Amino acid sequence: MTEVSGNIVLVGETGAGKSSIINMIAGTKFAQTSSGAAGCTFQSHSYILPMHDRNYRFFDTVGLDEGEKGTVERTAVIANLYKLISGLDDGISLLIFCMRGPRIKNATHQNWKLFHDIICQKKVPTLLVVTGLENEENMNKWWWNNRRIFEDQGIYPDDTACITAIRGRALKDGRHAFDDHYEESQSKIFNMVLNRALFHPQRVTAAKIDWFYKVLRSLCAFFGWPMVRDAKVIRDIATLCSFSPEETRRLGKELGGGNCRIM
Numbered sequence: 638m639t640e641v642s643g644n645i646v647l648v649g650e651t652g653a654g655k656s657s658i659i660n661m662i663a664g665t666k667f668a669q670t671s672s673g674a675a676g677c678t679f680q681s682h683s684y685i686l687p688m689h690d691r692n693y694r695f696f697d698t699v700g701l702d703e704g705e706k707g708t709v710e711r712t713a714v715i716a717n718l719y720k721l722i723s724g725l726d727d728g729i730s731l732l733i734f735c736m737r738g739p740r741i742k743n744a745t746h747q748n749w750k751l752f753h754d755i756i757c758q759k760k761v762p763t764l765l766v767v768t769g770l771e772n773e774e775n776m777n778k779w780w781w782n783n784r785r786i787f788e789d790q791g792i793y794p795d796d797t798a799c800i801t802a803i804r805g806r807a808l809k810d811g812r813h814a815f816d817d818h819y820e821e822s823q824s825k826i827f828n829m830v831l832n833r834a835l836f837h838p839q840r841v842t843a844a845k846i847d848w849f850y851k852v853l854r855s856l857c858a859f860f861g862w863p864m865v866r867d868a869k870v871i872r873d874i875a876t877l878c879s880f881s882p883e884e885t886r887r888l889g890k891e892l893g894g895g896n897c898r899i900m
């Protein structure tokens with residue numbers, strides 16, 4: 638069996654370039670990418686990829702965005718996050734937070750808080766990777782020019798890579814428009830992962846239901862969703878997450894303030 642040195646989770650809004658970064662690390666097209674308006678990755682996928690003489694398991698997650706979501710989609714987003722994180726019994730070594738530059742969106746701040754502060758409880762080193770910087774003469778300069786905006790919003794990454802995650806269109810000579818930026822980006826990502834991934838991964842789900850409840854509450858607050866109180870929705874979440882009857886009862890009590898009959 639392949640020995641894996643750690644789990645690395647990529648998060649960020651839909652279209653940020655998470656799947657493209659996985660492909661860049663793999664050196665081949667493993668993960669599906671999409672230029673369409675709708676999100677492309679609907680379920681988290683994991684890939685074991687070699688980096689020098691180590692193997693890491695990379696998780697390509699479902700992108701979150703600010704769009705209108707119905708109860709069903711909302712439930713699925715929450716359940717997917719839960720399944721992914723709670724399934725990592727051997728912990729997380731690194732979080733890679735992706736965003737699409739050069740413009741900074743509101744969702745960036747919300748997603749950072751959700752993943753870095755709440756889900757990973759500030760325990761896991763977090764890299765900020767800004768994609769879409771192929772038109773910058775010097776990609777690193779983007780960070781020097783914009784760093785203050787991030788710090789003003791409480792975003793302090795452990796390291797940052799300003800990159801181009803695609804090679805761009807093919808040119809007549811067989812090369813591609815962004816080959817130079819792409820290759821520079823690839824080596825940045827490799828170095829950062831090897832330097833920053835923890836040797837001793839952090840487990841982040843000590844008390845399942847308490848943690849789940851906190852995540853749910855924050856998701857609702859950030860995205861302006863009404864807090865989940867409906868018994869059927871709670872039952873759906875419990876089924877999607879494979880909670881035991883006792884866990885389902887506790888979740889219902891937390892969410893419904895004890896008055897909610899859910900079984």
Ligand SMILES: Nc1nc2c(ncn2[C@@H]2O[C@H](COP(=O)(O)OP(=O)(O)OP(=O)(O)O)[C@@H](O)[C@H]2O)c(=O)[nH]1
Nearest residue numbers: 652653654655656657671672676677678700769802
């Ligand atoms: N110009 C440019 N396009 C990029 C870059 N990175 C990714 N893209 C393109 O942006 C689109 C979305 O990229 P994905 O890698 O599918 O994004 P994702 O974060 O996996 O999106 P979801 O799966 O929907 O969450 C694709 O068409 C990519 O080719 C980049 O650095 N520059």
Ligand SMILES: [Mg+2]
Nearest residue numbers: 655656677678
């Ligand atoms: Mg994707």
